[in-house]
Amino acid sequence: MTTVIWKSHQGSELPEKRRMIVEAIGWQVRMQSHVWSPPTDLYETDSAYIVRVEVSGMRQQNFSIQFENNLLVISGMRPDKPERRAYHQMEVRFGEFSTVAAMPGPVDIENASAEYDDGFLTVNLPKALAQKLNVK
Numbered sequence: 001m002t003t004v005i006w007k008s009h010q011g012s013e014l015p016e017k018r019r020m021i022v023e024a025i026g027w028q029v030r031m032q033s034h035v036w037s038p039p040t041d042l043y044e045t046d047s048a049y050i051v052r053v054e055v056s057g058m059r060q061q062n063f064s065i066q067f068e069n070n071l072l073v074i075s076g077m078r079p080d081k082p083e084r085r086a087y088h089q090m091e092v093r094f095g096e097f098s099t100v101a102a103m104p105g106p107v108d109i110e111n112a113s114a115e116y117d118d119g120f121l122t123v124n125l126p127k128a129l130a131q132k133l134n135v136k
Contacts, residue, residue, distance in 0.1 A: 034095050035096045035098055037098060037099045038054055038055040038093075038099055039053070039054045040052070040053050040074075042102075042103075044104065047126060048124050048127055049103050049107060049125045049127065050124055050125070051072055051122070051123040052120055052121070052122045053074055053099055053121040053122075053123075054119060055076070056119030057078055058121075060114075062076050063116065063121055065123060067107075067109055067112070067125075070102060070106070070107075071102055071103070072101045073098065073099075073100050074100075074101075075096070075098040075099075077095065077096050078095065080094035103125065105127060105128070106127070109125070
């Protein structure tokens with residue numbers, strides 16, 4: 001069983017930053033209605049921040065992963081076979097996608113890694129040394 005621990009960020013500007021990111025991405029998605037956002041998890045271990053994106057049917061080389069201003073942006077294109085269909089239910093999305101995760105602390109981007117396995121892209125962002133040692 002997985003245990004999720006919620007941490008309060010009282011006195012921090014993280015919730016405000018996250019709200020601004022969501023609004024900006026929401027605006028961008030409305031302007032480009034073909035862009036969708038896959039389910040994304042961001043969690044923390046003692047030594048790293050982990051971002052996990054659920055997007056099956058891809059190849060590792062088809063992802064774009066960018067890190068700037070403490071924001072991890074993952075995007076790509078999930079292709080669909082161009083054939084004529086009469087859908088009765090349609091929930092699986094295809095085409096361009098993008099998701100953004102705001103890191104709660106500094107990361108050691110030089111040692112970051114990513115792996116795509118069984119429909120999940122997992123990005124491991126080691127915490128910066130100062131963060132690991134709780135030095136401020």
